[in-house]
Amino acid sequence: MNLVFASNNQHKIREIRSILGNSFTLLSLNDVSIHEDIPEDEPLLEGNALSKARYVHNATGMNVFADDTGLEIEALNGLPGVHSARFAGENKDSSANIKKVLLLLGKTENRKARFRTVIALILEKKEYLFEGIVNGSIISEKRGKEGFGYDPVFIPDGKNLTFAEMDLAEKNTISHRARAFEKLKEFLHQYSVSNNKETV
Ligand code: IMP
Helix, strand or coil: CEEEECCCCHHHHHHHHHHHCCCCEEECCHHHCCCCCCCCCCCCHHHHHHHHHHHHHHHHCCCEEEEEEEEEEHHHCCCEHHHCCCCCCCCCCHHHHHHHHHHHHCCCCCCEEEEEEEEEEEECCEEEEEEEEEEEEECCCCCCCCCCCCHHHEEECCCCCCHHHCCHHHHHHHCHHHHHHHHHHHHHHHHHHHCCCCCC
16 A cells, blocks of 8 residues: 655655665655655644644545654753744755754753654554654764754764764664654554555
8 A cells, every 4th residue: 555755855765665665666756756755733743643634634645654853952941843944944954053052041041841742643544653852962062974954963862972973873763753663653553464465
């Protein structure tokens, strides 16, 4: 069975294909001829993931999943959260986003933060949500060149390296996104077993 991933980010699509394996066909937005920007203006990650999945489901009638991720900083009451991509402006500039976070935090002692990914799945017209979290802290200067977004200032709990100092394989063993997608994978596996389908 085909499953649409509501994204055109090739990097993400490759990453998710490698997590989910070959047991079903993963299609991108391009593959289903959706070329417009899907609105992401809900106040919560859950709402954004659901509204993206519903948009694609309504347009195609197909099974679909969508994800949304945010960095939630305790001392900033959960900001940048759902605003993570555009925290410092519409052009999604990661350096400017990090600068703004560090400025707002200043010398605040509480540096606790977490990345949270929410996936919304619509499968045979039913909706499901999956969550993946990695807890950590924000350091006061950027370190490392790998990854993207806020990776250079985020150190996951139990590690000494920022996400930007890890290679992708190491990041993927603990990341929020990997955890959420592992849950999706397990669900799809159980679903196909209990419905006696070879593939979902
Ligand atoms: P998206 O929902 O995956 O597009 O993520 C929204 C924003 O959160 C991105 O533009 C990044 O700023 C940030 N973000 C998401 N995942 C990561 C990550 O793994 N590392 C660093 N920043 C991330």
